[in-house]
Amino acid sequence: MSELKACPFCGTNKIEIEVEGNFSWGECHVCGATSEAHRQYSDFNIEQRKEGASEKWNTRPIEDALRSEVTKLTDQRRWHQYTEGDKSTYPPFEDWYLVTNENDDLLQEFFSFEVGWKTNKNIIGWAYQPEPVESEGE
Ligand SMILES: [Zn+2]
Numbered sequence: 001m002s003e004l005k006a007c008p009f010c011g012t013n014k015i016e017i018e019v020e021g022n023f024s025w026g027e028c029h030v031c032g033a034t035s036e037a038h039r040q041y042s043d044f045n046i047e048q049r050k051e052g053a054s055e056k057w058n059t060r061p062i063e064d065a066l067r068s069e070v071t072k073l074t075d076q077r078r079w080h081q082y083t084e085g086d087k088s089t090y091p092p093f094e095d096w097y098l099v100t101n102e103n104d105d106l107l108q109e110f111f112s113f114e115v116g117w118k119t120n121k122n123i124i125g126w127a128y129q130p131e132p133v134e135s136e137g138e
């Protein structure tokens with residue numbers, strides 16, 4: 001059986017898969033939250049029924065979307081190390097970026113795949129630029 005995720009409501013790991021007749025479901029033994037019931041024919045064995053129920057308990061489309069968004073936003077606001085000649089450290093798009101060098105200068109530079117940075121200031125890191133300031137009333 002797959003490892004069960006913590007309860008999305010109370011956070012506990014005290015989750016059990018219950019089986020009754022052709023139905024099985026995940027149930028939190030602290031707050032009582034349950035997953036959607038999983039129905040299988042009686043010729044499936046208990047382990048197969050529990051597997052179906054644990055998949056339902058572990059299905060979290062909203063939580064997965066939020067985690068993905070948090071990962072994306074965290075990645076967008078951190079500094080990325082840059083090493084000249086190492087393409088794995090290059091920005092993903094040709095665009096303007098905030099960049100820094102060994103003197104901790106903070107600059108705005110354009111990156112292009114053909115030329116790299118247009119400056120000769122030994123760039124060691126880049127970050128996405130924040131969204132422009134929105135004026136009120138828009
Ligand atoms: Zn709970």
